[in-house]
Amino acid sequence: MLKKIFKWLIVSLLISIVVFASVVASRQNTTYDAPYPTIAISTDSTVLKRGEYLVYGPGHCADCHGKVDMIDAKERGDIVPLEGGFTFILPVGKVHTPNITPDAETGIGKYKTEELARALRYGVKPDGTVLIDFMPFHNTSDEDLSAIFSYLKTMQPVKHKVPEHEWNILGYIVKAFAIKPVGPDGEVLKAIQPDTSIAYGKYLANSVANCRGCHTNRDLKTGAFIGLDFAGGFQMESPLDPANYACVTPNITPDAETGRMIGWTEETFITRFRAGKSIKHSAMPWGPFKRMSDNDLKAIYRYLQTVKPVKNKIDKTLIDLKS
Numbered sequence: 450m451l452k453k454i455f456k457w458l459i460v461s462l463l464i465s466i467v468v469f470a471s472v473v474a475s476r477q478n479t480t481y482d483a484p485y486p487t488i489a490i491s492t493d494s495t496v497l498k499r500g501e502y503l504v505y506g507p508g509h510c511a512d513c514h515g516k517v518d519m520i521d522a523k524e525r526g527d528i529v530p531l532e533g534g535f536t537f538i539l540p541v542g543k544v545h546t547p548n549i550t551p552d553a554e555t556g557i558g559k560y561k562t563e564e565l566a567r568a569l570r571y572g573v574k575p576d577g578t579v580l581i582d583f584m585p586f587h588n589t590s591d592e593d594l595s596a597i598f599s600y601l602k603t604m605q606p607v608k609h610k611v612p613e614h615e616w617n618i619l620g621y622i623v624k625a626f627a628i629k630p631v632g633p634d635g636e637v638l639k640a641i642q643p644d645t646s647i648a649y650g651k652y653l654a655n656s657v658a659n660c661r662g663c664h665t666n667r668d669l670k671t672g673a674f675i676g677l678d679f680a681g682g683f684q685m686e687s688p689l690d691p692a693n694y695a696c697v698t699p700n701i702t703p704d705a706e707t708g709r710m711i712g713w714t715e716e717t718f719i720t721r722f723r724a725g726k727s728i729k730h731s732a733m734p735w736g737p738f739k740r741m742s743d744n745d746l747k748a749i750y751r752y753l754q755t756v757k758p759v760k761n762k763i764d765k766t767l768i769d770l771k772s
């Protein structure tokens with residue numbers, strides 16, 4: 450009798466595993482619908498200049514899509530080819546950044562602008578599958594997306610084939626059930642005045658420079674925000690030596706006790722950004738941020754003074770994984 454029950458238990462367990470595995474497999478290439486934003490391409494020199502500034506400055510595309518071995522150039526904030534190939538090692542597997550030069554075969558030359566704009570704004574790739582939420586451009590204005598894509602089109606195409614992402618078992622499961630396209634939060638602006646206002650600072654910190662995306666704790670399996678905004682505590686691998694070092698983002702809210710920037714004036718803030726990287730294993734894109742104008746840094750500083758103070762003590766921003 451017991452033997453029989455046991456046999457049936459094993460059989461039903463096996464059946465459940467097979468059913469679960471086939472559901473997971475069937476959901477790997479789920480496609481989603483999202484609108485195609487209308488983004489005009491321009492050859493106007495002011496637009497192209499704005500595009501170059503966003504791409505290599507606050508938008509820091511080079512930090513993830515820049516040629517992998519040009520470490521010093523990226524740290525200086527130089528204009529490097531955006532041929533992709535950087536690998537993020539995550540609990541769910543390996544994710545490789547794509548080539549975003551206009552090469553028709555290995556880059557983004559084969560896509561229409563509205564397909565690429567939809568990917569950045571709504572998290573749906575040209576083929577309809579989900580784009581993992583690494584980038585903060587869901588609420589980037591129409592005018593700035595237009596500047597970014599107009600500029601990318603003028604770049605030298607580079608033929609560089611990047612491997613497909615490599616998921617592990619957890620990755621397949623997370624991809625099947627937990628990763629969904631992320632879209633804009635509220636209304637997307639057609640354009641925004643680039644002045645020193647708090648509103649513009651908020652736009653840069655949230656929707657272009659990704660201060661919020663890194664300085665807020667997140668679940669590394671799904672990318673979901675799990676901490677309070679700008680309170681830090683998000684741990685990420687060293688871009689130079691991911692096996693041995695990790696860094697943790699400091700709390701940049703104006704909390705009087707635990708905020709990293711307490712006592713910093715606007716001057717201190719700008720001087721800190723001009724100085725570039727001070728911790729070798731930092732994942733913060735200090736190189737590209739060095740290119741940011743005083744105007745933009747002032748706007749970000751002013752905005753950060755207005756965010757909700759959060760008490761969250763971050764003891765160390767660099768972790769030696771060997772010890």
Ligand code: HEC
Nearest residue numbers: 504508509510513546547549565568574579580581583584
């Ligand atoms: C923090 C790293 C990071 C930054 C910064 C970043 N990207 Fe990405 N980007 C990625 C990753 C990772 C993917 C692939 C995601 C996926 O396949 O699900 C990607 C995908 C893309 C795609 C889709 C390409 C395709 O073939 O589907 C485009 C377009 C793109 N990025 C443009 C940009 C631009 C433009 C900037 C700067 C304004 C930028 N990225 C900044 C990490 C980044």
Ligand code: HEC
Nearest residue numbers: 658659660663696697698699701709728731732733734766
């Ligand atoms: C890719 C992730 C990432 C992004 C994007 C990012 N940071 Fe950071 N930031 C870090 C990490 C990691 C550290 C800790 C290591 C270090 O100090 O360089 C840090 C440190 C800092 C510090 C402390 C520097 C010091 O010397 O004490 C400030 C201030 C700061 N970030 C502000 C910002 C602002 C403002 C933005 C947006 C313009 C931003 N960060 C965007 C990851 C990021």
